[in-house]
Amino acid sequence: MSKYDKMVTNTAGREVPTVVNGKPATPYMGIGKYKPTGRKTAPPIVSCADYPADGNKVVASLTEALIKCGIKDGMTISTHHHFRNGDLVAVPIFDSAKEMGIKDLMWFPSASFPCHEPLIKYLEDGTIHHIEGSMNGALGRFTSEGKMKGLGVLRSHGGRYQAVQDGDVHVNIAVIAAPSADSFGNANGVNGPAACGLLGFALADSQYADKVIIVTDNLVPFPCIPWQIQGNYVDYVVVLDQIGIPEMIISGTTEITKSPDRLLLAEWSAQFCDEAGLIYDGFSFQAGAGGTSLSIGIYFANILRERGWKARFARGGSNKYLVKMLEEGLVDYILDGQTFDLEGVRSMRDNPAHVNTSPFTSYNYHGKGNFSSLIDVVILGATEVDVNFNANVVTHSDGLLLHGIGGWQNCLFGKTVILPIPLFRDRIPVIRNEVTTLCAPGELIDVIVTERGIAINPRRTDLIEKMKKSSLPIRTIEELKEEAEKICGVPEKPKLTDEIVAVIKWVDGTILDSVYKVDK
Amino acid sequence: MGELVFTGNKGVGVRSDCFVSLELTSGGGIRLALDSKVDVMFGNSIRKEIHGILDHFNIKDAFVTVEDSGALPFVIAARLEAAINKAIAGEKEFIIPMLNENQYVTSKDRNRFSRLYLPGNTPSLMINAGIHRPNGIILDLEDAVAPDKKDEARYLVRNALRGVDFYGAERMVRINQGERGLADLDFIVPHNVNLILLPKCEHPEQVHAVNARIREIGQHREQLNPIWIMPIIESAMGVINAFAIASSAENVVSLAIGLEDYTADIGTRRTAEGSESFFARSMVVNAARAAGIQPIDSVFSDVADMDGLAENVRRSKALGFDGMGCIHPRQIRVIHETFAPAKEEIEKAKKIVNAYHEAEAKGLGVVALGSKMIDPPVVRRALNTIQLAIKMDKLEQNWRESNE
Numbered sequence: 040m041s042k043y044d045k046m047v048t049n050t051a052g053r054e055v056p057t058v059v060n061g062k063p064a065t066p067y068m069g070i071g072k073y074k075p076t077g078r079k080t081a082p083p084i085v086s087c088a089d090y091p092a093d094g095n096k097v098v099a100s101l102t103e104a105l106i107k108c109g110i111k112d113g114m115t116i117s118t119h120h121h122f123r124n125g126d127l128v129a130v131p132i133f134d135s136a137k138e139m140g141i142k143d144l145m146w147f148p149s150a151s152f153p154c155h156e157p158l159i160k161y162l163e164d165g166t167i168h169h170i171e172g173s174m175n176g177a178l179g180r181f182t183s184e185g186k187m188k189g190l191g192v193l194r195s196h197g198g199r200y201q202a203v204q205d206g207d208v209h210v211n212i213a214v215i216a217a218p219s220a221d222s223f224g225n226a227n228g229v230n231g232p233a234a235c236g237l238l239g240f241a242l243a244d245s246q247y248a249d250k251v252i253i254v255t256d257n258l259v260p261f262p263c264i265p266w267q268i269q270g271n272y273v274d275y276v277v278v279l280d281q282i283g284i285p286e287m288i289i290s291g292t293t294e295i296t297k298s299p300d301r302l303l304l305a306e307w308s309a310q311f312c313d314e315a316g317l318i319y320d321g322f323s324f325q326a327g328a329g330g331t332s333l334s335i336g337i338y339f340a341n342i343l344r345e346r347g348w349k350a351r352f353a354r355g356g357s358n359k360y361l362v363k364m365l366e367e368g369l370v371d372y373i374l375d376g377q378t379f380d381l382e383g384v385r386s387m388r389d390n391p392a393h394v395n396t397s398p399f400t401s402y403n404y405h406g407k408g409n410f411s412s413l414i415d416v417v418i419l420g421a422t423e424v425d426v427n428f429n430a431n432v433v434t435h436s437d438g439l440l441l442h443g444i445g446g447w448q449n450c451l452f453g454k455t456v457i458l459p460i461p462l463f464r465d466r467i468p469v470i471r472n473e474v475t476t477l478c479a480p481g482e483l484i485d486v487i488v489t490e491r492g493i494a495i496n497p498r499r500t501d502l503i504e505k506m507k508k509s510s511l512p513i514r515t516i517e518e519l520k521e522e523a524e525k526i527c528g529v530p531e532k533p534k535l536t537d538e539i540v541a542v543i544k545w546v547d548g549t550i551l552d553s554v555y556k557v558d559k
Numbered sequence: 560m561g562e563l564v565f566t567g568n569k570g571v572g573v574r575s576d577c578f579v580s581l582e583l584t585s586g587g588g589i590r591l592a593l594d595s596k597v598d599v600m601f602g603n604s605i606r607k608e609i610h611g612i613l614d615h616f617n618i619k620d621a622f623v624t625v626e627d628s629g630a631l632p633f634v635i636a637a638r639l640e641a642a643i644n645k646a647i648a649g650e651k652e653f654i655i656p657m658l659n660e661n662q663y664v665t666s667k668d669r670n671r672f673s674r675l676y677l678p679g680n681t682p683s684l685m686i687n688a689g690i691h692r693p694n695g696i697i698l699d700l701e702d703a704v705a706p707d708k709k710d711e712a713r714y715l716v717r718n719a720l721r722g723v724d725f726y727g728a729e730r731m732v733r734i735n736q737g738e739r740g741l742a743d744l745d746f747i748v749p750h751n752v753n754l755i756l757l758p759k760c761e762h763p764e765q766v767h768a769v770n771a772r773i774r775e776i777g778q779h780r781e782q783l784n785p786i787w788i789m790p791i792i793e794s795a796m797g798v799i800n801a802f803a804i805a806s807s808a809e810n811v812v813s814l815a816i817g818l819e820d821y822t823a824d825i826g827t828r829r830t831a832e833g834s835e836s837f838f839a840r841s842m843v844v845n846a847a848r849a850a851g852i853q854p855i856d857s858v859f860s861d862v863a864d865m866d867g868l869a870e871n872v873r874r875s876k877a878l879g880f881d882g883m884g885c886i887h888p889r890q891i892r893v894i895h896e897t898f899a900p901a902k903e904e905i906e907k908a909k910k911i912v913n914a915y916h917e918a919e920a921k922g923l924g925v926v927a928l929g930s931k932m933i934d935p936p937v938v939r940r941a942l943n944t945i946q947l948a949i950k951m952d953k954l955e956q957n958w959r960e961s962n963e
Contacts, residue, residue, distance in 0.1 A: 299888035300687050437599035465575050465629025466597045490690045510952070526686075526724075528632060530600035 042190040043539055051429075053477055055550040059542055060169065060189045067549040070480060075405055075547070080206030082247055090274075094223040094261060097276045101254065102135040104275040105212065108250035112142045113168070114211035117248065119240040120150035121216070121228060121377070125287025127279075128216040128254050130157050137166045145189070147208060148172040149199060149240040150443050154287070162187055171208060172199070173443020174541065182540050183440045185556035191440070191541030193433060193554075195448035196240065196376075197402025197409065198544050203243040205405055207548055213244035213251045215268060216282045220255040224273025225266035228378070229388035231257030233283035236357070236378020236387050238267045239397035245272040256282045267395060289380050296330030300490050304459035305331050307511060308418060308488045309338030315505045317416050317455055320348040325417040325450050326355040328379055331459050332418045336360055343369045354401065354414055355446070357383035357393065365392060374410060376401055376446060402449035404546040409449070417453030421460055423474045426516050428481030428496050430458065431474040433543065436467050438475055438533035438557045440541060448546050451483040455502070462489040468523035468530060470516060475533065477552040478543055492519050534558040561621075564645040566711045567638040568680075569626045575683040577630040581642040582622040589613055589620070595627035608632055612639050615653050633722035634682045634715065641711035657721045657751065664784045665729045665753040667812050670694050670950065671853055672882040672898040673891045674731060678703035680712040685719050689726035691888035697731045700743050701758050709735065713746040720750040729753045731789070734769075741772050748776045751784055754812070759820065760790035761797045763807035770808055787812040789855065793820035798839045801846030813853035815884070816843045831867065833874070844879035856883035865893055872897035899951045900944045908948070909958065911941035916959070 043056035049066035057064055065073060090096065098104045110116075116136075118129040129148065136144060142165050146158070150173040159181050161167045169189025174182045182191045194202055202208040217226030218233040228235045233256060245251055245268050253268070253276045263270075296302060308331075312318050318339065326336050336353075337360060343350060350370040353361055357375045359382035364370045366386075373393045378384050386393045401410045411417075422442070423431040432447050434440050450456070460469050470487070485502065487494045492514035495502050506513050524530075535555040545551040561583030569578035577595075584590075591609060595602055609625060625635070633655055640653045674695035677684050681703075688696050698716040700709065720730060732747045733756035734740035740757070747755070757769060766788060777783045788811045790797075790804050797804070798821070805814045818836050822829045829836070840856070847854035856875040859868045872894055875883055882898065885891055900908070910928060915938050918926045926933040948954035 299691060302889065303690060466601060466631055467629070490687060526631065528601060528604050530597075531603065533599050 042188075043542070049550065051477055051480060051551060053552040055542060055553050056190075056539060057550075059192065059550070064542070065549045067545050067551045070482065073547045073549050075205060079204050080209070080247060083249060094270075096224055096270075096273060097222045097258070097278060101131055101214075101252075101277050101279070102138070104252045104277050105132070105135055106139070107275060108212045108252065110136065110139070110141055110212060113144070114141075115145040115147050115209060117147040117210045117213045117244045118149070119215060119238070119244070120148060120152065121235045121238060121240055122233060122283035122288045124152040124154045125233075125284035126152065126154055126216065127282050127284065128214060129155055132214055133158055133161045133166055137161060137164070142166060143168040146170045146172070147210060149196065150445065151175050151178050153177065173445065174440055175443055176441060179440040179442070183434075183438065183554070183557045185536075185538060185540050187540065190539065191554070192544060193444055193541055194544045195402065195444045195546055196398040196446045197404055197411070197449035198444070198546050198548065199240075200243045200398040200403040201405045201546065201548055202544075203247045204403065205548060210244055210248035211250065213241065213248035215241040215245060215251065215253050217253050217255045217268065218283070219257045219259055219263055220253050220276060221259055221261040221263035221270065222276055223261050223263075224251070224253050224268070224270030224276055225261070225263040226253050226255065226268040226270070226273075227263060227265050228267060229265070229384055230259075231255070233257070233281070233285060233288060234381070234384045235283065235288050236384045237375060237395035239376055239395060241268060242397040242399055245269070250274045252277060254279060254282055256280060296334050298330070300461060301331045302334055303490055304461070304488055305334035305338060307493060308335050308457055308459045309342065311457065311486065311488060311493060311506070311509075311511060312339075312416055312455075313342055314509050314511070315455075315502050318342055318348075320346075321351045322415045323350060323352045323354065323413065325411075325414050325419075325453055326353045326357070326361050327418055327420070328356040328358070328377075329420055331420070333358070333360055335418050335459070336364070340364050340367075340369050354396070354410060355450075357386065359383070362386040362393070365390065374401070398446075398449075402446055402546075404449075405548075409452075411449050412452040412454075414450075414453040415455065417450045417456045419447055419450055419456060419458055421458050421469070421479075423469055423471050424458060424460065424484070424487055424516075425471050425474045425481070426520055428484040428487070428516065429474050429477055430479040430481070430484055431476045432478045434476040434554060436471070436475055436530065436533065438535045438555065440554050444478060444543070448479060451479050455485050455499075456483060457486040457488060458484060459488040462491045462519060462523045463527050466527045468520070468527050470520040470523055471530075472520075476543060476554055480551075487516060487519070489519055491522055494519050561646050564642050566641040566645065569628065573628050573683075575629050575631065575634065575686060576681075577625055577627040577635055577638050579638045579642045580622075580624045581639075581646055583618065583646050584620045584622060586620050589618070590622050592622075592624040593627065594625070596629050597627065604632075605635060608635055609639060612636060612643075612653050616643050616647070616649075616651060618643065630682065631686065631722075633718040637714040637718040638711070641714045644710070644714075655718055655722050658724055660724045660726075661721065661730070661751060663727070663753075665787070667785075667787065668853075669729065670882070670947075671729070671813055671855060673885050673894045674729075674855075674882070675888060675891065676703065676733075676858070676884060676886050679716045679732075680704045680708045682715060682719075685723055688888070689724060689728050691891050692726065693728050693885065693888070693891045694882070695729035695731050695754065696725050697733050697756060697884075699733045701733045701735050701740075709739070713743060717746040717750055720747060720752055731756055733758060733791075741768060744769065744772045744776060748773050748783065748786065749780060752786060753784075754787040754789055756815070757788055757790045758817070759793045759797070760804055761794055762800060763803045766790060766804060766807040766811060770810065785810060789813045789815050791815045791817045792839070792843055793817035794824040795821075797821075798842045801842050802849055805846045805850035805852055811850070811852060813855050813881070814843055814847040814850075815855040816840060816857050818857040840878055840880070848879065853881040854879060856880040858884035858886050859890065860886060862887040862890065865889070868893050869897050895951070899953060900948050904944055905948045905954060908941035908944035911938060912945050913959070915941070
């Protein structure tokens with residue numbers, strides 16, 4: 040089986056394969072243009088007669104559970120990233136598979152982290168065939184160098200739900216790490232030593248996988264309340280000594296930035312929103328995890344407090360700053376997709392206004408709407424932006440694949456999308472003639488805020504009109520690019536081969552772009 | 560064979576800089592080893608730059624290694640030239656183009672609320688300094704540079720004066736004390752430095768020595784823009800001679816105080832409340848005012864404490880200071896906002912200025928507000944307040960018309 044075949048040029052002008060890992064794939068057609076047909080996929084019908092009447096699904100080990108699930112060559116095994124860099128579950132699955140001599144597995148994580156670097160040896164020895172998910176850090180480098188046997192497939196969080204729901208990806212065995220679970224398989228993320236908040240990323244897998252294993256280090260007597268994952272979907276429960284490292288579960292990127300340059304970006308972004316009339320009593324915003332994004336939240340809070348206003352809801356990753364806003368009454372609800380610190384976990388556990396959400400409610404494009412298009416202000420990052428406002432979030436300008444897409448693509452559907460980014464990082468200009476990898480069509484990105492000026496997408500004539508009298512430095516994106524090149528010089532294009540190592544899916548499952556092997 | 564020389568910085572946390580090692584050889588051509596974080600995008604351009612500079616100095620045979628953490632061209636040039644100067648001392652310089660944006664002249668009485676200190680050997684802090692809009696930036700060759708890095712910092716500061724856009728901030732350099740400080744002038748005077756900070760100033764002669772050296776450098780040049788001097792009073796002797804220093808030359812535009820050194824000199828320690836330096840600060844304010852120049856306060860060193868900073872600025876303003884130093888960009892806004900006229904001040908000044916214009920229109924010699932007579936100094940202060948408020952966007956230029 041070849042990694043990919045039959046290249047075509049898609050609507051965005053990018054060369055993409057129409058066969059990926061042996062399966063047909065649809066090229067990107069434009070925003071909202073691809074109309075899916077048919078019915079959603081479904082897991083097999085099962086009978087209570089085949090499950091213990093006393094509800095006890097505990098088996099002795101992960102290996103036993105995998106065997107009972109019928110693990111065999113070529114299967115797809117999924118895991119989730121709610122423990123971020125503190126995950127102790129994904130690697131042992133493949134240790135077991137290796138021991139059993141299983142080959143050519145497809146790993147389908149919701150995201151990967153540096154702690155997953157040990158899996159490279161299984162990619163090398165054929166235990167794992169390829170990864171469909173985010174390929175961060177060392178795994179990204181491995182992929183970029185063309186060493187993975189299959190083609191990498193990168194999807195957004197919403198795209199992952201869509202792929203499972205639509206049957207694009209058939210999960211044979213889902214392994215869900217749960218900070219708290221009962222022997223029936225009911226599970227949640229708010230209690231236990233590895234408490235991480237919520238388990239939303241695992242929802243699709245619990246609903247659609249053939250077999251579901253819950254792995255916990257905190258088994259409680261039935262019922263495990265709340266049941267964020269319902270035991271009725273679960274086949275086996277495995278108890279381990281430890282499933283996650285608490286201090287690594289709490290992500291390092293969740294402190295507000297101390298960098299004066301980033302604070303300036305945050306301040307200008309908030310001022311922009313204010314002057315453009317995007318902030319009002321009852322508005323909503325996407326709260327990100329990065330330092331700049333967090334700082335913008337603080338500025339939003341100040342504006343709301345000064346005027347006696349409230350946000351109706353904040354969506355996204357929660358942490359102590361957002362929790363403080365909720366508790367101070369500056370926001371009515373947190374619609375949480377990922378909890379970043381213990382304050383977030385506590386709040387989600389104790390406060391009914393702190394609601395756990397999933398990629399289904401927030402992001403799935405093949406649903407009857409989703410929350411992301413309801414949000415007034417969305418703040419995102421990017422590794423590169425081009426003069427047509429297209430953006431890249433997965434590769435660096437030297438062509439290396441180093442990040443996943445996360446919820447980034449899904450959030451682009453917010454009413455106003457703002458990217459606060461430095462004009463250059465060390466010597467590397469962020470605004471290019473053309474992005475190395477296309478992850479977002481420019482028509483969805485409205486404002487680029489840099490420390491040397493703010494560019495508004497020409498499509499947003501309303502924003503341009505509103506900001507005419509602003510004291511903020513409003514410039515064209517070409518002017519910003521020229522300024523960066525004046526300071527840094529004009530960068531050469533990275534040397535890439537014409538061999539593809541991964542593809543970027545759009546939120547509807549079509550292929551938006553290809554990632555090329557770097558020339559060593 | 561020459562000796563092996565090093566310049567620049569490398570290691571964890573070093574950004575936008577490079578580390579250069581150079582060894583002149585007696586044959587073999589230029590052997591360049593470049594290890595750059597941005598090799599894919601700028602490797603060729605960096606190699607070209609390095610070869611160009613070596614060629615400029617007529618170096619045909621050498622081992623050169625450059626470990627680059629994303630240095631901009633002006634930094635690479637400074638590091639390499641400093642290394643060449645270590646290997647073969649000479650008069651020749653490698654002068655990068657002067658940005659058009661850096662050709663400006665500053666006025667004697669411009670606002671000097673904030674001046675941001677930038678260590679003279681740390682390029683990463685220079686590049687974005689201007690975007691925070693301080694009134695002035697100080698490229699510091701003195702205390703912020705390690706003794707063994709002082710030579711190479713001169714090249715970096717010179718190149719920054721020419722090649723970094725500080726977005727209209729007054730471009731200042733703090734030179735070293737004594738002879739080294741006078742030698743520093745060769746690297747900054749020809750490059751349109753706007754203001755020189757003179758540390759540990761105790762006698763007018765120190766100002767005269769700097770001016771003499773500036774004139775000497777100027778003799779070989781077409782025409783120098785005016786260069787202002789801000790002496791820093793940092794000792795008991797400096798305080799006692801404050802007026803003589805403040806009035807020592809036409810180009811002395813402000814008098815600053817440095818409290819860390821001063822408190823050490825008088826045998827005490829700096830406190831938050833500051834009674835130990837009350838006399839010195841008042842002396843500096845009075846000496847500067849008597850000489851018709853700006854008194855400028857010391858820095859506030861706790862960069863995390865914005866409330867403490869604001870309190871400090873309020874005290875400083877109350878004592879009569881016109882500005883202070885800052886060591887972190889986040890301090891700039893607090894300093895500007897606190898030094899700026901407060902709302903009530905502006906409102907009061909508007910009334911007085913209106914009364915003054917009415918009196919003038921009616922040909923009255925005396926300004927009155929209601930039944931109260933307004934003294935001329937009060938009117939002058941109100942006019943100043945209004946002018947400042949307009950300058951700082953706190954008041955519209957045409958506020959009197961829009962009022963009517």
